Amino acid sequence: MIRLKGTLLAAFILAFLSAMPGQAEIGGVDEEMIESFRNSCILDGHNRSMYNALTNDDITDIALNREIVQQHNVIFSNKLKVSGITNQKSSGRCWLFSSLNMLRPAVMEKYKLNKFEFSQNFLAFWDKLEKANTFLEYIIAFRDRDPLDRELTLILERPISDGGYWHYTKALIEKYGLVPSEAMAESNSSGKTKDMNRVIGTKLRSDAAKLRRMNAEGKSLDELRSAKVRMLGEVYKMLVFNLGSPPDSFVYHFENRDSVVSEAKSFTPISFYKDFVDLDLDEYVDIYNDPSRDYGKHYSIALTRNMYDSDDIKYANAPIEVLKEIALKALLADEPVLFGCDVGKDQSRDLGIMAVGLYDYGSIYDVDFSMTKAERSLYRESTVNHAMVFVGIDIKDGKPVKWRVENSWGDNSGGGGYWTMYDDWFDEHVYDVIVKKKYVPKEILEIYEQEPIVLPVWDPMWGFLR
16 A cells, blocks of 8 residues: 555656646757757758758759769660550559569560550459458458457558559469450549549448457357358449459450451450460569568568468568579560569659669758668668569670669650669669569579568568558
């Protein structure tokens, strides 16, 4: 009892002193600090120029490094044959567009096509349905957890986001097949997903509350799953209203570059993938560069699957020089290379340039922004947030100088839809490459034989899937 009284007294005194004027806790911003800030921020010379510039113009326009722009060119020693820039519009489907962009040159070459495009909308439809199912299954699996459980709160944040990566595409193709763009065209909602995602997300959170309520009432697991199927059927209907109904069969024929018209044939999405496209997706592997983790290790990130009955993300971690060597080999063999990067750093959408130092913010503010790649990842400054395709390389003295990039932002951005990535940008902002196994050293492929180290759902690299 004496100890309780002493504790209460100490707490009272602390609260009283904290409330007294002039008794700010250590670590707060005080008047002395503010006075020193004022004295150090005198608007003359450089400071005055920057003040005038930044209050009248955009920061990025002022920070643009004119030396890099002047030295820029779009000459490449090796270019792959490509045809037609795709446009994901106002959606986060870059992973889907770039994955299909990597696959389509082989189809075009096989059938001598001047142009060809897979239906991204077809796979996006099934991806949304699978993600909705995965969300509801996690809600059932975590039905007894506190609503503030860290994993559960992250699941609840974005029930049906646009994000993804290569293995999502692979899993979707193997389960649902492929169709040409003519068989399921883009819709308004496929190219502008924000409102659709918001409304379906609200519906799924409502379903989550209902499932947890059923569990609290003592309903069985079978009853929860039965309710889930009904809920998923409602999501399917919402997706049809927004994206259209995915075809279960279609007729396809084409005219090739020799003006030869093919016979019209009936396909299912699976037969089109297996018989017409005929690509072995198991040949592709994901090689990662995450310098915040040990190289030579096999990693997996929990709760990162789009299909509940599929696998979470798995990747082999290797130095950036290895990724560069692998990508170079593939390109020199006329194979496009899918890659993931942080597109928010040092790139100009208007100019189609990716170069370290393209924006010189340090000189403007006279402050040091430097961080290592590992630090940018760990401190949430950088993560994979965009996927594109390498379709060319410029080599000097056996070393890459710059890389030609096919984007999916339409042909009105960059250089007609293409970007020039300078080699230093690859080092700092590229995180993974997806290539055929034949271009990957044996010792890197052997990493996949290790039991994966499972990383938590709050790992920095989880963010790019959302």
